[in-house]
Amino acid sequence: MKGVVRSITVLLMSIFLTLTSYAEECYKFLYVIDGDTIKILFNGKRTSVRLLGIDTPESRKNRRAYYQARKNHLDVETIVKLGKEARKHLKELLADYEEVCLVYDENNAQTKHRDRYGRILAYVFTPDGEFINKAMLEDGYAYLLTQYPLEPEYEEELREAFKYAVENQRGLWEDSREETPIGEDFTCGEKKYCFQMNSCEEAMFYFKVCGLTRLDGDGDGIPCERLCRY
Known part of the structure; x- marks a missing residue:
């Protein structure tokens, strides 16, 4: 029981110090x-x-x-x-x-x-x-x-x-x-990787329309970040 009380005390002190800081x-x-x-x-x-x-x-x-x-x-x-x-x-x-x-x-x-x-x-x-x-x-x-x-x-x-x-x-x-218009001239299935993309618009088409999720390797919603990142 003493151990539990001590643990709770330490926890409360930790929270207090964190909040104070x-x-x-x-x-x-x-x-x-x-x-x-x-x-x-x-x-x-x-x-x-x-x-x-x-x-x-x-x-x-x-x-x-x-x-x-x-x-x-x-x-x-x-x-x-x-x-x-x-x-x-x-x-x-x-x-x-x-x-x-x-x-x-x-x-x-x-x-x-x-x-x-x-x-x-x-x-x-x-x-x-x-x-x-x-x-x-x-x-x-x-x-x-x-x-x-x-x-x-x-x-x-x-x-x-x-x-x-x-x-x-x-x-x-x-x-x-x-x-940004989703490219009317793009076709699903022709490309699979970011190095094949010529623009962010094209990458967005393959990502959003074709469902090529591999273009968003880190899962942040932005495909081919070298093309689409600010």
Whole structure:
């Protein structure tokens, strides 16, 4: 019995320490920049936070927006439109909060949890525990991004959220929002591998229409990532 009581005590202390540490990472939330970036007051300085594991279309015409348009065979106006919807959704998720809490991924410790632009890389939670990165993916307003290393448990959770949104056609994945035409000139059965694909449009045709699931090796809903990833 003493052993059980001791185990429970240790568990409660662990939870308490975790929550205490978690609370110390909460900062004043200022505003949303993009669907994947927010501004906070960090140690007295206005600082950008890049939400780990997600990527959204640009909400303004800039160099990256044009790059996204070329990569996805869309016009830049469509990219910006989708980006504005993603930004609006993130605003809605954080509308009732004056603070956000940051959880870091140890894979980014060597860069002090910053990217090359000086933005903090973090998983963002509301004070009551909602995982915002996951919510953006699950609601269908972001793509999964593994450019920055992710802890396996977080990557799996985010991957499942993204897969759920794609399979259930939520947010940007709704049929009515699918601006890229599925190639009328493609035929099922002629190709089987990503190296045979000439464009993201063609890869999407074989993946969605022909059901060639091998093109999506990591199961994130995006086939042939060298062609279809931003």
